[in-house]
Amino acid sequence: MAPGHMIPLVDIARQFARHGVKATIITTPLNASKFSKTIQRDREMGSDISIRTVKFPCKEAGLPEGCENIASTTSTLMYLNFIMGLSLFQNPIEQFLEEDHPDCLIAAPQFSWAVDVATKLEIPTLAFNGSGFFPLCALHSLMEHKPHLNVESEMEEFVIPGLPDTIKMSRQKLSEHLMDEKDTPVTAIVKAIMRAETTSYGVIVNSFYEMEPNYVKHSREVVGRKVWHVGPISLCNEDKSQRGQDSSFCEQKCLDWLDTKEPKSVIYICFGSMAVFSSAQLLEIAIALEASNQQFIWAVTQNTINEEQNEWIPEGFEEKLNVNGRGLIIKGWAPQVLILDHEAIGGFVTHCGWNSLLEGVSAGVPMITWPLSAEQFFNEKLLVEILKIGVPVGSEAWSNRTDSTVPINRKDIERAVTKVMVGQEAEEMRGRAAALGELAKRAVEKGGSSHNSLISLLEQLRNAKITSN
Structure with a gap:
C-alpha cells in the first residue's frame, strides 16, 4: 500500500479484466477511494472488476488512525510499524480466499505471507515487485555473491558479478538492509519478501522486452524464474490526468502553459510521492533552475515541502516566473503522465522510481537521474550506462530521508540540466529516448511483446487450473 505499488497494480488488474478475467482488488477503504471512480467507469464499460475493502488495523499496528499508506508514514518507526502491521491482514485475506477461491492471487512484495496462505489453498501466486528486470537481477546477484562485503570502504x-553488463556499485548506494548481515526486524522482512518471490508461481513485471532484453533472458535462464513483462502499464491507462489520485493542480492550466512553449524546450522536475527534501536542497534546485535559463515545470509535493512550506523559495522567485513565463511550480500531486507526454517537454529530473522511469521512457524523454532510496541507484545505472538516456546529477548516498543528507549543489544541478537540454549530446540522447518511447508504445499494442506476454500468462494460468482439476 504505497503509490509506487498501488498505481501499477490497479492498472494491471484493469488489464486482466479487459481480457475477460474477473478481477478483484483487495485494499483498505482510504486507498480504495483513490481509484474507485476509475474502477466504476471500467465496470460501466463492461469489465468484470470490483474492489473489496479490509479495514487497516491502525491502532493494533501502533499507527494513528487514517495511516493506511506508506506515503503517510513520517518516521522510520512508523514505516516499520506499517510493514509489520501488514501481517494483521492475513486472517481476513485467508477468509476471503477460502470463500471466493480465485484462480490466481497477485500480491505486492510486503505481503510475503500471501504465498503461504495461497499455497495452502492450492491457489497459484504471482509476485509483483514494482521494479524492473535489471534491478531485480542486480539485487539477486548481490544477495547471492555478496561482493559488497569484500570492499574496505563505503x-x-x-x-556486480554475473550480469550481462559490467555494472559497478558502491556500498553507500545500497540500502543498509542489504548490507546488514545481522538479523534485525528489517532484514527479516527483506528475506521474507525474497523467499516469497522465489516460491511463487512466477513474477509479473511492469516492463517491456525491448528495454531490457538481456535481463529478461537473465531472469529466466540464470535467476531461474518464470517471468512475464506486461508494461509499460501506464500506457494502458487512458485517464492520464487522474492516475493515482486527483491532481492538486488544474491540468488544463498546465496544458495551456505548455502549449505556449516550443517543442522539447521545457524540463520537468518531480521526485515522486515519498521524498522529503530539506529547504536547503530545494533552494539549491531553485537557484540552479534560474541560472540554467531553461523553462521548467517543478512538482513540489507536500512531503517534499515538509513542515518548512515556502521558506525555501528565493525572494521574488515566483514573481519572476510569472512575469517572464519561464517556470511553473505545482505544489502537490501533478498530472505527471499528461505533462511528460506533451511535446514541449524535453527532459525529466527524476528520483528514478520505477514508475517514473517507465513514464519517462514511454514519453521518449531523456532524464536527469537523482536516485534517493529503494532500488533507485540500480535504476540510474540502467538509464545512464545501459540505455544511455540519462545524465547523473551526482547523488552518491542511499537514504530513507533525503533531508538528512548533504545537499547536491546548484552547479551540479545546473550542469546536468544544461547537458540534457542543450547541445549535440542532448540531441543524440533525445533521439535514443524517442526511439525507445516508440518501442514502448508498440509493446502494449495488439501483437506487441507485452501484449503477447500477458496473453501467454493468462493461457498458462488457465492450463494450470485445468491440470489441477
Missing part, C-alpha cells in the same frame, strides 16, 4: 566500487 565509497570503494565493486563489480
Whole structure:
C-alpha cells in the first residue's frame, strides 16, 4: 500500500479484466477511494472488476488512525510499524480466499505471507515487485555473491558479478538492509519478501522486452524464474490526468502553459510521492533552475515541502516566473503522465522510481537521474550506462530521508540540466529516448511483446487450473 505499488497494480488488474478475467482488488477503504471512480467507469464499460475493502488495523499496528499508506508514514518507526502491521491482514485475506477461491492471487512484495496462505489453498501466486528486470537481477546477484562485503570502504566500487553488463556499485548506494548481515526486524522482512518471490508461481513485471532484453533472458535462464513483462502499464491507462489520485493542480492550466512553449524546450522536475527534501536542497534546485535559463515545470509535493512550506523559495522567485513565463511550480500531486507526454517537454529530473522511469521512457524523454532510496541507484545505472538516456546529477548516498543528507549543489544541478537540454549530446540522447518511447508504445499494442506476454500468462494460468482439476 504505497503509490509506487498501488498505481501499477490497479492498472494491471484493469488489464486482466479487459481480457475477460474477473478481477478483484483487495485494499483498505482510504486507498480504495483513490481509484474507485476509475474502477466504476471500467465496470460501466463492461469489465468484470470490483474492489473489496479490509479495514487497516491502525491502532493494533501502533499507527494513528487514517495511516493506511506508506506515503503517510513520517518516521522510520512508523514505516516499520506499517510493514509489520501488514501481517494483521492475513486472517481476513485467508477468509476471503477460502470463500471466493480465485484462480490466481497477485500480491505486492510486503505481503510475503500471501504465498503461504495461497499455497495452502492450492491457489497459484504471482509476485509483483514494482521494479524492473535489471534491478531485480542486480539485487539477486548481490544477495547471492555478496561482493559488497569484500570492499574496505563505503565509497570503494565493486563489480556486480554475473550480469550481462559490467555494472559497478558502491556500498553507500545500497540500502543498509542489504548490507546488514545481522538479523534485525528489517532484514527479516527483506528475506521474507525474497523467499516469497522465489516460491511463487512466477513474477509479473511492469516492463517491456525491448528495454531490457538481456535481463529478461537473465531472469529466466540464470535467476531461474518464470517471468512475464506486461508494461509499460501506464500506457494502458487512458485517464492520464487522474492516475493515482486527483491532481492538486488544474491540468488544463498546465496544458495551456505548455502549449505556449516550443517543442522539447521545457524540463520537468518531480521526485515522486515519498521524498522529503530539506529547504536547503530545494533552494539549491531553485537557484540552479534560474541560472540554467531553461523553462521548467517543478512538482513540489507536500512531503517534499515538509513542515518548512515556502521558506525555501528565493525572494521574488515566483514573481519572476510569472512575469517572464519561464517556470511553473505545482505544489502537490501533478498530472505527471499528461505533462511528460506533451511535446514541449524535453527532459525529466527524476528520483528514478520505477514508475517514473517507465513514464519517462514511454514519453521518449531523456532524464536527469537523482536516485534517493529503494532500488533507485540500480535504476540510474540502467538509464545512464545501459540505455544511455540519462545524465547523473551526482547523488552518491542511499537514504530513507533525503533531508538528512548533504545537499547536491546548484552547479551540479545546473550542469546536468544544461547537458540534457542543450547541445549535440542532448540531441543524440533525445533521439535514443524517442526511439525507445516508440518501442514502448508498440509493446502494449495488439501483437506487441507485452501484449503477447500477458496473453501467454493468462493461457498458462488457465492450463494450470485445468491440470489441477
